Amino acid sequence: MTAPLLQVDDLHVRFPISGGGLLGTGRRALHAVNGISFELAKGECLSIVGESGCGKSTTALSILGLQEPSEGMIRFRGQPLAGPGAPGRMDRAKAVQMVFQDPYASLNPRQSVRTSLAAPLRLHGITAASEIEGRIEAMLKNVGLTPEQAGRYPHEFSGGQRQRIGIARALILEPEIVVLDEPVSALDVSIRAQIINLLLDLQEKLSLSYLMISHDLSVVEHMSDRVLVMYFGEIVEEGGWREIFEAPTHPYTRRLIAAIPDPDAALNSAAKPDLYPTMPQLVGRSFVSDGSTAPDVFTAPARSELIEIGGNHRVRMAVA
Amino acid sequence: MRLGFNFWLGATLTALVILAGILAQWIAPFDPVLDADLMSSELPPDATFWFGTDGQGRDVYTRILYGAQISLTVGIVSQVINSIIGVTLGMTAGYWGGWWDDLVNGLTNVMLAIPSLIFALAVMAVLGPGLPSLLIALGLTNWSWTCRIARSSTLSLKSQGYVQAAQTLGYGDLRIMFTQVLPNMMGPILVMATLGMGSAVLSEAALSFLGLGIQPPFPSWGSMLTDARQLIQLAPWAALFPGLAIFLSVLGFNLLGDGLRDSLDPHMRTRKP
Numbered sequence: 001m002t003a004p005l006l007q008v009d010d011l012h013v014r015f016p017i018s019g020g021g022l023l024g025t026g027r028r029a030l031h032a033v034n035g036i037s038f039e040l041a042k043g044e045c046l047s048i049v050g051e052s053g054c055g056k057s058t059t060a061l062s063i064l065g066l067q068e069p070s071e072g073m074i075r076f077r078g079q080p081l082a083g084p085g086a087p088g089r090m091d092r093a094k095a096v097q098m099v100f101q102d103p104y105a106s107l108n109p110r111q112s113v114r115t116s117l118a119a120p121l122r123l124h125g126i127t128a129a130s131e132i133e134g135r136i137e138a139m140l141k142n143v144g145l146t147p148e149q150a151g152r153y154p155h156e157f158s159g160g161q162r163q164r165i166g167i168a169r170a171l172i173l174e175p176e177i178v179v180l181d182e183p184v185s186a187l188d189v190s191i192r193a194q195i196i197n198l199l200l201d202l203q204e205k206l207s208l209s210y211l212m213i214s215h216d217l218s219v220v221e222h223m224s225d226r227v228l229v230m231y232f233g234e235i236v237e238e239g240g241w242r243e244i245f246e247a248p249t250h251p252y253t254r255r256l257i258a259a260i261p262d263p264d265a266a267l268n269s270a271a272k273p274d275l276y277p278t279m280p281q282l283v284g285r286s287f288v289s290d291g292s293t294a295p296d297v298f299t300a301p302a303r304s305e306l307i308e309i310g311g312n313h314r315v316r317m318a319v320a
Numbered sequence: 321m322r323l324g325f326n327f328w329l330g331a332t333l334t335a336l337v338i339l340a341g342i343l344a345q346w347i348a349p350f351d352p353v354l355d356a357d358l359m360s361s362e363l364p365p366d367a368t369f370w371f372g373t374d375g376q377g378r379d380v381y382t383r384i385l386y387g388a389q390i391s392l393t394v395g396i397v398s399q400v401i402n403s404i405i406g407v408t409l410g411m412t413a414g415y416w417g418g419w420w421d422d423l424v425n426g427l428t429n430v431m432l433a434i435p436s437l438i439f440a441l442a443v444m445a446v447l448g449p450g451l452p453s454l455l456i457a458l459g460l461t462n463w464s465w466t467c468r469i470a471r472s473s474t475l476s477l478k479s480q481g482y483v484q485a486a487q488t489l490g491y492g493d494l495r496i497m498f499t500q501v502l503p504n505m506m507g508p509i510l511v512m513a514t515l516g517m518g519s520a521v522l523s524e525a526a527l528s529f530l531g532l533g534i535q536p537p538f539p540s541w542g543s544m545l546t547d548a549r550q551l552i553q554l555a556p557w558a559a560l561f562p563g564l565a566i567f568l569s570v571l572g573f574n575l576l577g578d579g580l581r582d583s584l585d586p587h588m589r590t591r592k593p
Contacts, residue, residue, distance in 0.1 A: 064487075064488050065487075065488070066484060066487055066488070088490075089487065089488075089490040089491070089492070090490040091490075092488075092490070093488060093489050093490035096488070097488055097489070098484070098485065098488050100481035100484070100485065101481075102481060105480045105481045105482070106480070106481025106482055106484075106485060107481075107482055108482040108499075108500055108503075108504070109504065110503040110504060111499075119489075119491075119499070120489040120490065120491075123489070123490055123491065123495075124490065166481075166485075169485060169489070170485075173489065173490075
């Protein structure tokens, strides 16, 4: 078994915040990411789900090198990607790229599509005009745009087309991992399916690995191979998408999945169907939090660990 | 882009000042310095001397045309210096943050706390009177607002997706600042510079009025006011017309700046579907 493409080991990110008091005496640290570990295999789509502020975006920013981790290791093909020994921006750019949530804010309004795509190529040492033009043309075709559209500016495109340009920009340097930050949540519902299918096609065609951040569980269900459920800086449950969606175990995961709007609900006469099998009872263990109350982010959480409950399905529990 | 009446009025007044300055050599009927004739001093406006003559018998109209050169030079050069200082400090402070941001903020607050005319006076006192020191004095004193605007624009642009994308694509900090941040904040900076031109013209007039700016006999609107002050009872036109020139050119710059701000403001622009 070869080493995983991306390996995150005990990642912690803390933000110092002023806790009030004169002269900032009450300085405390907000523990945004609290000991996250996971692996991403080649060609896999791993989703991180959770509510706003649970640390999923901070985790992604750490992998992209936009946020320095406080502790822990991030390795790409066994080599450090953050912290001491980390590569510079130039080398990291070829490993990990990102597709942003808001296609309106993620493209420079003063740069044409060609400039947005050519500048990174030139920066990375590709100077021959014919090669640049060829790669831009191929990439635009890949994302479903025509090469003639390269001369246009972002405001001349629709939201869906802009997101295609954002995807083209993320892929132009041929990265191996693409972080998808809510890639379709800012788009019209009618466009979402197109973009999701495009992402799935590209994943297969270019053998990409996706790390998707989302709270839209229907998108997650459609795209992911594996799912991590994050709650207040910790992974509370992880498993294949089938385990997570068909046998959610942690109370928080259950609440998340129960919150997916069910279009057929009105047709079902039964008051409220019991969606899930009964929770497994593990002797001497209890869930750390049921997700119904917000834990204090400033204090260390109770000692707990991810317990394997079958297959590659793990859930966080504490000794009762 | 829809531009209102104010913008066009401002643009017209500004264009008049620019034309006056450029064409002074050809359209002025007299020499601004040499055609002094005490026999024809303090003459009221007539067909020969459109705006009358001053205490030394020089044509006020001619001197106003030449004075436009000084006002424009002062306005443009000082604002270029202001913008370069303000944008450089503000953009790097906003982008890098940390101790550099604190330092720039402190400096900006100090500059804002000192009345700029007093500060310019102090600089002029050190450098001595004359056009070059006037340009330096006004260029060094009014960058604080530009700096603030550049800093706050950078802070908001920094969180835009395309700046983060540039970081993940491997761009260096300076390259990001010049290709991603600066082009997207040129609007407010340009507006600040245009509005600043008006206040620079006023400051020049004030400094020249105090005898620290352009030295006689060369004409500047401010020094013309000083000269006319003693004769205001006998020859009010010698003070009226330079005053009008200052008023109209400052009004022009301000209206132009307001108009630019309205048209460049993204909130006023409709996003194409």
